[in-house]
Amino acid sequence: MTLALYRIDDRLIHGQVVVGWGQPLNCSFIVLVDDEVSSSDWEQDLYRMGVSPQIEVIFASVEQAAAQFSDWEADARVGILLVGDVETAVALAARVPQVKRFNVGGVHHRAGRTERLRFVYLTDEEASKLRELAARGVEVTAQDVPTARAVPIGEFT
Amino acid sequence: MAAVNGARGKGALARALLRLFAVQGSYNYERMLGVGVGVAEEPLLRDLDATRYGPAVARGGHFFNAHPYLAGLAIGAAARAEHDGASPDQIERLREALCGPLGSLGDRLVWAGWLPFLSGLTMAAIALGAGWIAVAAFLCVYNIGHVALRWWALKAGWTHGTRVSVALHHPMLQKAGAVLGPAMAFAVGAALPLTAAFLSGPFDAWARIALAIVAALSFILLRLRGDRVNGLRLSLAVAALALVAGVLWP
Numbered sequence: 001m002t003l004a005l006y007r008i009d010d011r012l013i014h015g016q017v018v019v020g021w022g023q024p025l026n027c028s029f030i031v032l033v034d035d036e037v038s039s040s041d042w043e044q045d046l047y048r049m050g051v052s053p054q055i056e057v058i059f060a061s062v063e064q065a066a067a068q069f070s071d072w073e074a075d076a077r078v079g080i081l082l083v084g085d086v087e088t089a090v091a092l093a094a095r096v097p098q099v100k101r102f103n104v105g106g107v108h109h110r111a112g113r114t115e116r117l118r119f120v121y122l123t124d125e126e127a128s129k130l131r132e133l134a135a136r137g138v139e140v141t142a143q144d145v146p147t148a149r150a151v152p153i154g155e156f157t
Numbered sequence: 158m159a160a161v162n163g164a165r166g167k168g169a170l171a172r173a174l175l176r177l178f179a180v181q182g183s184y185n186y187e188r189m190l191g192v193g194v195g196v197a198e199e200p201l202l203r204d205l206d207a208t209r210y211g212p213a214v215a216r217g218g219h220f221f222n223a224h225p226y227l228a229g230l231a232i233g234a235a236a237r238a239e240h241d242g243a244s245p246d247q248i249e250r251l252r253e254a255l256c257g258p259l260g261s262l263g264d265r266l267v268w269a270g271w272l273p274f275l276s277g278l279t280m281a282a283i284a285l286g287a288g289w290i291a292v293a294a295f296l297c298v299y300n301i302g303h304v305a306l307r308w309w310a311l312k313a314g315w316t317h318g319t320r321v322s323v324a325l326h327h328p329m330l331q332k333a334g335a336v337l338g339p340a341m342a343f344a345v346g347a348a349l350p351l352t353a354a355f356l357s358g359p360f361d362a363w364a365r366i367a368l369a370i371v372a373a374l375s376f377i378l379l380r381l382r383g384d385r386v387n388g389l390r391l392s393l394a395v396a397a398l399a400l401v402a403g404v405l406w407p
Contacts, residue, residue, distance in 0.1 A: 011222060014257035015264040024383055036250075043254045045322045050261035052334075108220045109187040118186040147387050 002073050003031070005080045008089050009105040012037070012082055013050040013057070016105070020145045021080060022055065028077035029056040033065045033092055034084050062088060066095035073098065086126040093138055101139040103150075104130070116156040119144045127157035166315075172200035173232060174311055181225045189222035194232055201236035201315070213239045216248060223256050224263020226306045231255040233314025234321040241318055251319055258325065266330070267306070270337030275299050277344030284348070284355035371395060 113121035183193030195218030282291035313324035
């Protein structure tokens with residue numbers, strides 16, 4: 001199999017990812033791409049607690065992810081790749097041309113962001129970056145859970 | 158620091174616990190449980206000096222989401238970190254890092270463990286003739302576990318602060334996670350045939366066969382199209398269909 005889901009979600013590993021997506025996809029590993037978490041033992045310890053022992057969690061910086069991406073794509077198991085923000089998604093897609101889609105699963109309220117969907121809040125700059133990503137051929141949709149409709153980028157940016 | 162321990166500290170913890178019961182009422186898509194978490198954390202921050210109290214309360218109300226029964230762990234840990242003089246950035250990262258694990262752990266322990274386990278036992282008990290006593294027992298036992306989990310989480314967060322991952326490695330949690338999954342499967346598995354027999358008892362044989370066919374078809378549909386159909390929607394659709402059929406074909 002391969003990486004079945006590329007998701008932008010500021011909560012990173014949580015129930016919607018592990019149960020909502022992980023179970024129907026029969027996910028066996030999660031790749032968490034985040035420069036800060038990849039160098040923080042205590043944060044990795046916490047994120048590992050969010051998954052059952054059968055699921056492997058791999059922590060990587062953007063650079064490490066670019067180097068190891070082909071290994072994960074070739075993995076016989078099903079995996080999910082997670083990033084916590086739009087910048088990381090853009091940086092990863094710039095280094096790894098094989099990334100052809102991103103699911104915006106949850107980007108929540110912060111100062112400067114406005115509501116685009118009930119689970120997507122973006123600054124104008126973030127919305128613009130997502131549009132640029134789509135213009136480069138990456139399919140960008142917003143979908144919080146598998147049973148919801150995948151909202152095309154034109155409807156939320 | 159001393160002021161937050163002892164009797165005053167326990168009083169503040171008790172007030173935070175009481176406020177935690179309202180945390181789900183604060184849910185909204187903008188900050189999710191953030192405002193409720195901030196309100197529940199506030200009693201634990203009152204001993205901070207005036208210059209730190211305001212920013213700490215404001216931080217407590219930022220976006221936060223987790224399982225409501227375990228949110229106290231983040232509240233206690235963040236409040237302790239505020240008293241220990243942790244930097245605002247470290248406290249924000251602690252809260253962010255706790256969202257996912259507490260949500261995921263709580264979902265597995267409670268929504269996919271404790272709640273369906275006791276529901277299964279209760280349904281089986283009712284089907285076997287226990288009646289309202291089973292419902293009363295369910296409410297008592299479920300809420301003893303629920304309140305105990307909330308209290309443990311708040312106290313553990315308050316005790317460990319930024320080292321809160323120590324609390325999450327507690328053997329009780331590991332054991333509960335390992336035991337509740339199979340126990341839930343057993344209880345629900347036992348309850349389903351008993352409940353089906355109990356509910357279909359008053360109907361004619363042909364109606365029971367129709368019920369079995371609908372149940373089997375629904376199971377197959379959920380297995381094959383679980384990405385598009387969920388159990389709740391399907392149940393409501395089938396119930397609506399049954400009502401219409403009952404009106405048209407009395």
